[in-house]
Amino acid sequence: MGEPPPLVALDDVSVVFRTxxxxxxxxxxxxxxxxxxxVTRGETLAxxxxxxxxxTTLGRVSLRLVAATWGRVSFDxxxxxxxxxEQLGWLRRRAQIVFQDPFSSLNPYMRVAELVGxxxxxxxxxxxxxxxxxxxxxxxxxxLVPAARAAAKYPTAMSGGQRQRVGIARAxxxxxxxxVADEPVSMIDASSRIDILDLLRGLxxxxxxAFLYITHDIASxxxxxxxxxxxxxGAVVELGDAGAVIDRPVHPYTRALIxxxxxxxxxxxxRRRAVGGADGADGDFRVVxxxxxxxxxxxxxxxLLDMPGDPGHFVACHVMSAAGATAPG
Amino acid sequence: MALLEVDDLxxxxxxxxxxxxxxxxxxxxIAGKGEAVGxxxxxxxxxSSLANAVMRLLPKGVARFxxxxxxxxxxxxxxxxxxxxxxxxxxxxxxxxxxxxxxxNPVIRVGDQIAEPLLLDDRVEKRAARxxxxxLLERVGLSAAFYGRYPHELSGGQKQRVVIATALVHDPDLLxxxxxxxxxxxxxxxxxxxxxxxxxxxxxxxxxxITHDIGLASDLCDTxxxxxxxxxxxxxxxxxxxxxxxxxxxxxxxxxxxxxHGAERPRAMPGEPPDATALPLGCRFHPRCPYRFDACDRHPxxxxxxxxxxxxCWLNDREVAGERxxxxxxxxxxxxx
Numbered sequence: 047m048g049e050p051p052p053l054v055a056l057d058d059v060s061v062v063f064r065t066x067x068x069x070x071x072x073x074x075x076x077x078x079x080x081x082x083x084x085v086t087r088g089e090t091l092a093x094x095x096x097x098x099x100x101x102t103t104l105g106r107v108s109l110r111l112v113a114a115t116w117g118r119v120s121f122d123x124x125x126x127x128x129x130x131x132e133q134l135g136w137l138r139r140r141a142q143i144v145f146q147d148p149f150s151s152l153n154p155y156m157r158v159a160e161l162v163g164x165x166x167x168x169x170x171x172x173x174x175x176x177x178x179x180x181x182x183x184x185x186x187x188x189x190l191v192p193a194a195r196a197a198a199k200y201p202t203a204m205s206g207g208q209r210q211r212v213g214i215a216r217a218x219x220x221x222x223x224x225x226v227a228d229e230p231v232s233m234i235d236a237s238s239r240i241d242i243l244d245l246l247r248g249l250x251x252x253x254x255x256a257f258l259y260i261t262h263d264i265a266s267x268x269x270x271x272x273x274x275x276x277x278x279x280g281a282v283v284e285l286g287d288a289g290a291v292i293d294r295p296v297h298p299y300t301r302a303l304i305x306x307x308x309x310x311x312x313x314x315x316x317r318r319r320a321v322g323g324a325d326g327a328d329g330d331f332r333v334v335x336x337x338x339x340x341x342x343x344x345x346x347x348x349x350l351l352d353m354p355g356d357p358g359h360f361v362a363c364h365v366m367s368a369a370g371a372t373a374p375g
Numbered sequence: 376m377a378l379l380e381v382d383d384l385x386x387x388x389x390x391x392x393x394x395x396x397x398x399x400x401x402x403x404x405i406a407g408k409g410e411a412v413g414x415x416x417x418x419x420x421x422x423s424s425l426a427n428a429v430m431r432l433l434p435k436g437v438a439r440f441x442x443x444x445x446x447x448x449x450x451x452x453x454x455x456x457x458x459x460x461x462x463x464x465x466x467x468x469x470x471x472x473x474x475x476x477x478x479x480n481p482v483i484r485v486g487d488q489i490a491e492p493l494l495l496d497d498r499v500e501k502r503a504a505r506x507x508x509x510x511l512l513e514r515v516g517l518s519a520a521f522y523g524r525y526p527h528e529l530s531g532g533q534k535q536r537v538v539i540a541t542a543l544v545h546d547p548d549l550l551x552x553x554x555x556x557x558x559x560x561x562x563x564x565x566x567x568x569x570x571x572x573x574x575x576x577x578x579x580x581x582x583x584x585i586t587h588d589i590g591l592a593s594d595l596c597d598t599x600x601x602x603x604x605x606x607x608x609x610x611x612x613x614x615x616x617x618x619x620x621x622x623x624x625x626x627x628x629x630x631x632x633x634x635x636h637g638a639e640r641p642r643a644m645p646g647e648p649p650d651a652t653a654l655p656l657g658c659r660f661h662p663r664c665p666y667r668f669d670a671c672d673r674h675p676x677x678x679x680x681x682x683x684x685x686x687x688c689w690l691n692d693r694e695v696a697g698e699r700x701x702x703x704x705x706x707x708x709x710x711x712x
Contacts, residue, residue, distance in 0.1 A: 096560035096561065096562065097560055205647055206418075207647070235417040235418055235587065235648075236417060236587060236588070236589075236628065236631060236632070237417060237627070237628060237631055237643075237644035237648075238643075238644075238647070239631070240631045240633075240641045240642065240643040240644070241643040241644075243641075244643055262560065262561060263633070264561075264635070265632075265633040265634060265635045266633040266641075268633065268635060269633045269640055269641055270633075292635055292636070293636065302562060303561065303562065304635060305565075306561045306562045306564065306565035307561060307590070307635055308564075308565070308568065308588065308590035308591045308593070308594045309590050309593075309632075309634060309635060310589045310590045310592075310593040310617050310629060310632065311593070311617075312593070312613070312614045312617050312618055314593075314594075315593055315594060315613065315614075316572060316594065316595070317594075318569050318572065319565040319568065319569060
């Protein structure tokens with residue numbers, strides 16, 4: 047059976063940043079460490095992790111906004127790893143990003159019509175009428191109606207949820223096939239979050255847009271993504287269908303992440319949460335030290351392996367690989 | 376006599392020729408040692424203003440500040456600013472501010488920062504102050520060795536522990552926490568919540584916990600108040616509020632949360648919170664309420680007081696709600712357990 051190529055494919059991608067430390071020295075920070083991941087056309091893949099896990103960098107690598115230090119990146123079967131930026135116009139149209147902060151990512155001196163229409167100017171859509179029509183269509187697609195009224199507004203006159211809709215309309219106006227949504231609701235009030243996530247889910251289901259949904263909120267990933275990839279320290283440690291990852295987590299880090307979620311459940315109240323690692327003095331916990339399975343043999347990194355009896359559920363854990371998990375075919 | 380009794384508190388701000396009713400007739404009680412009351416609300420609901428009102432840290436442009444705040448029976452509203460500063464703020468009531476990770480001075484050792492009020496205000500001898508601070512550092516899950524560290528050497532969770540130690544330096548009765556974990560990752564957040572649970576038990580610190588996350592309030596608090604447009608629309612024992620909410624806003628807020636387990640999809644809440652300078656007549660939630668009826672846009676709901684709390688919603692008034700009392704009110708209950 048000949049499968050079509052994934053829309054976005056990352057093959058053993060690493061990203062190393064040079065950071066200055068002191069006056070003369072520099073050190074290397076490996077933000078993404080050997081990640082292979084594919085986003086299928088029309089799916090939502092959630093990339094879940096905490097700050098510093100590399101999830102934002104990975105999202106940007108998939109858009110070629112950040113260059114991969116090693117590994118290959120391809121879009122719709124075309125390798126874009128080393129293509130010059132001037133040759134990437136087609137990718138810039140077909141792949142988009144929605145930023146986390148709807149307060150700082152929209153120029154307060156531009157009206158919504160200009161903000162959403164700007165990408166079309168860059169694309170060389172000369173006709174004012176056509177631009178206006180496409181802006182209105184994009185605003186309607188994100189439920190900012192009546193579009194003409196929304197288009198005349200400045201973002202400062204809008205709520206956080208409405209501003210994020212403007213950010214989404216700006217991404218949609220070029221009819222992309224792939225959108226990286228980087229923490230799209232973390233700065234929005236709880237009651238408006240679901241609206242935005244429902245909107246993104248609707249765009250996925252109705253228009254077939256594929257999403258990389260980057261989030262620290264694993265509970266939201268369960269309801270708004272098809273698959274979940276859990277990132278920790280630059281690597282994907284668990285990957286699978288959203289339900290499988292949350293109902294049958296295998297990696298100790300995934301388990302700790304799920305246990306740390308405060309759910310408003312009376313049965314669950316006042317419980318001390320197991321957060322792995324040393325509680326207290328060391329503050330942040332790191333699963334390598336905190337892993338109940340002990341240290342990694344020889345310092346080798348575990349690779350993602352398919353769980354026996356649970357196809358499509360991958361885990362990077364030495365203990366699991368010893369238990370008979372197999373590498374993906 | 377309750378530790379803290381807040382009764383009909385109002386804090387309004389002047390905004391040009393309009394008035395923002397940030398806190399508008401709020402009442403609650405923190406009965407005693409080790410009890411935590413959570414105030415849950417979205418931005419603009421007045422929850423931070425409530426904390427500032429209790430701490431009497433008022434911004435310029437206050438148009439109205441009244442009601443009563445009693446601490447161990449003593450009315451704080453009649454105290455002069457000077458007496459409040461000398462006797463109450465930080466000594467009896469301390470606070471951890473939102474975004475407090477950035478309040479630490481980067482060039483002073485954290486131990487010295489915690490010790491400062493002891494040395495300056497209480498003229499405690501240096502050695503005694505150091506011993507006390509080292510004890511506090513251990514109390515918040517750090518070690519005495521942290522005394523000599525600088526803020527840049529600490530992780531976010533460790534900084535938050537230092538900030539909490541700073542608030543505990545005078546051994547207060549009440550600790551106000553305004554979104555104490557909003558800048559932290561979930562695993563670190565869980566650690567700080569564990570610490571707060573410990574402090575509730577021993578030494579039995581009472582807390583007013585301000586948050587937008589009803590999950591966190593549920594985790595820590597005995598009582599939950601749900602703030603909406605300056606009012607506490609629902610108030611009661613946490614279990615009751617979570618399982619049998621009596622206000623449609625509480626119900627919709629709970630229904631909008633994505634749950635980890637269970638297939639039930641979170642449901643969006645319709646509409647947006649009202650403009651604080653132009654509140655709707657009658658019930659402030661009525662424009663967004665799926666259960667509204669003719670009483671709702673005319674009169675603000677009366678407050679039927681019950682042993683297990685109250686809700687500012689006409690559905691709770693049997694005479695006004697009629698048969699809706701039997702049909703709609705039980706429908707508000709969320710899935711059990």
